[in-house]
Amino acid sequence: MSKRDYYEVLGVNRDASDDDIKKAYRKLAMKHHPDRNPDSKESEDKFKEAKLAYEILSDTSKRAQYDQFGHAGMEGGGGGQGFGNFADAFSDIFGDIFGGAAGGAGRRTNVYRGADLRYNIDISLEDAARGNETKIRIPTMEACEPCGGTGAKTGTAPTTCTMCGGHGQVRMQQGFFSIQQTCPTCHGSGKMITDPCGDCHGAGRVKKHKTLSVKIPAGVDEGDRIRLTGEGEAGINGGPPGDLYVVIQLREHLVFKRDHDDLHCEMPISFTAAALGGDVEIPTLDGHAKIKIAEETQTGKVFRLRGKGIKGVRSQTHGDLYCHVVVETPVNLTTRQKELLRELETLSLGEDNNPRAKGWLDKVKDFFGQ
Numbered sequence: 001m002s003k004r005d006y007y008e009v010l011g012v013n014r015d016a017s018d019d020d021i022k023k024a025y026r027k028l029a030m031k032h033h034p035d036r037n038p039d040s041k042e043s044e045d046k047f048k049e050a051k052l053a054y055e056i057l058s059d060t061s062k063r064a065q066y067d068q069f070g071h072a073g074m075e076g077g078g079g080g081q082g083f084g085n086f087a088d089a090f091s092d093i094f095g096d097i098f099g100g101a102a103g104g105a106g107r108r109t110n111v112y113r114g115a116d117l118r119y120n121i122d123i124s125l126e127d128a129a130r131g132n133e134t135k136i137r138i139p140t141m142e143a144c145e146p147c148g149g150t151g152a153k154t155g156t157a158p159t160t161c162t163m164c165g166g167h168g169q170v171r172m173q174q175g176f177f178s179i180q181q182t183c184p185t186c187h188g189s190g191k192m193i194t195d196p197c198g199d200c201h202g203a204g205r206v207k208k209h210k211t212l213s214v215k216i217p218a219g220v221d222e223g224d225r226i227r228l229t230g231e232g233e234a235g236i237n238g239g240p241p242g243d244l245y246v247v248i249q250l251r252e253h254l255v256f257k258r259d260h261d262d263l264h265c266e267m268p269i270s271f272t273a274a275a276l277g278g279d280v281e282i283p284t285l286d287g288h289a290k291i292k293i294a295e296e297t298q299t300g301k302v303f304r305l306r307g308k309g310i311k312g313v314r315s316q317t318h319g320d321l322y323c324h325v326v327v328e329t330p331v332n333l334t335t336r337q338k339e340l341l342r343e344l345e346t347l348s349l350g351e352d353n354n355p356r357a358k359g360w361l362d363k364v365k366d367f368f369g370q
Contacts, residue, residue, distance in 0.1 A: 003071050006053035014067070018058065025054040114141070114233035114242035121246055123216060125253045129285050129310045131218035137211045138244070141233040144200035149234070151193050151204040158191035166190040205234050214246050219313040221260070224248045255283055261312045261319030266326050267303070269293060274327045282323055284308045291323060301325040 007014050010024040028050040030036075037043035056062045119138055127134075143149035152158050160166040163185035172179045182188040196202030212231060220226075225245045232242025256263045267282055277295040281288050284305070291303050302324055309319025333341070 004049070006056055006066060009049050009053040010057065021054065021057050025050060025058075112236040112239045114235040114239065116242040117232045117244045119244060119246050120249050121214070122249050122251050123220075124251055125256060125258060126285065127216060128220050128248070128250055128258075129218065131220075132216045133213060134216065135211055135213050136246070137209055139207060139209050140231075141205045142208050142210075143234045144197055144204055144206050146199050147197035147204065149204045151197055151200060151202040153195040153197050156195045158189075158193050161186035161190050161192050164190060204236065212244070216248070217313055219261075219311050219315065220248045221258070221312065222248060222250045224313065256285075256321075258310065261315050262309045263319065263321045265321070265323055267291070267323040268326045268328045269297070271327050271330070274298070274325070284321055285310070293325075297325055297327075299325060299327045 007016070010016075010021060010028065012020050012024050016024075029047060032043040032047040032050065034044055034047060056066050117138065117140060119136055121134070121136060123132065123134075144151070146154050150158055161168070161183060164170050164183035168183055168186060168188040168190040169180045170183050172181060183190070186192055193202045197204075200206050212228065214226060214228070216226065225247050228244040228246065230241045231244035234241050250258065256265050258264075263285070265282070267280065269280055273280065273293055274297045275295065277293050277297070280291050280293050282291055283289075286308070289305060289308065291305075302322055305321040305323065307318045308321035311318045330337070
């Protein structure tokens with residue numbers, strides 16, 4: 001009897017993905033499994049047929065050979081194992097659910113990605129605005145050089161686990177299901193270290209410090225993270241390394257306070273300058289700038305300098321600089337200065353020189369009903 005097309009057996013198209021093929025196989029295996037149909041020869045044949053089709057189409061090289069030569073290309077080296085062990089076939093179906101495939105086809109190897117690391121770095125406001133390159137020294141776990149990360153002493157190699165036979169999994173048969181569990185002896189690696197490395201004591205990794213160069217982009221802000229791919233801890237059993245995340249922390253500035261892309265600063269001026277006006281020089285991140293103070297400027301007045309803030313990492317334009325006026329009360333006055341101030345106070349009596357104070361006194365009188 002001629003064999004049916006494997007794609008037809010599974011009910012998938014020739015361009016079906018690996019996931020589609022696996023899903024189709026699972027569905028057919030669940031339907032025709034001998035444990036569900038103990039007295040049906042037809043179900044047994046369909047189960048074997050689906051298993052054979054899946055073994056061919058799930059293997060990339062065998063599938064390519066089948067696509068080119070058909071069943072003739074499978075003769076002599078085909079994937080069929082006959083009816084074989086139904087538990088093996090069925091555990092292939094539920095490998096994703098119960099922790100790995102049966103036999104040696106898809107065992108877990110206990111390979112893990114290395115842990116990610118975090119490093120907090122303090123930078124100045126100037127470095128955050130302009131960008132900078134700095135060096136950091138971090139502790140990390142790296143692959144042991146003497147043993148090459150195997151954990152075995154130099155000149156030796158890990159041996160096959162005697163508990164699982166190198167599969168990394170042990171099987172428990174529970175009625176209808178064949179359940180896979182991680183081997184308790186080798187923890188899923190399939191290998192045992194009988195003579196551990198003296199440097200890493202069998203771990204395959206050692207703690208070291210390394211110095212890295214970190215490029216800080218212009219415009220970073222508090223809490224921003226810079227990712228250094230592959231600079232985290234080394235992986236386990238040959239797994240890929242983790243990443244290093246450098247977290248930005250801004251040091252407090254003596255003059256400026258940052259609010260996203262804007263900057264704020266206090267601008268103390270004398271009460272003479274506030275009363276008479278004039279030019280005041282203020283600092284910016286790019287140097288100095290002059291602000292013209294109008295006559296009769298009061299404390300709390302805010303001057304805005306456009307474009308004198310910071311251009312954020314995700315911004316298209318620079319922020320602004322806000323200067324908050326603070327009128328200073330003179331201290332350490334000489335006798336002559338005090339006399340002049342008293343004279344000024346005398347000359348100001350009855351004049352409309354203190355509009356805010358006069359308005360406040362009027363409010364107080366209204367409050368007390370006078």
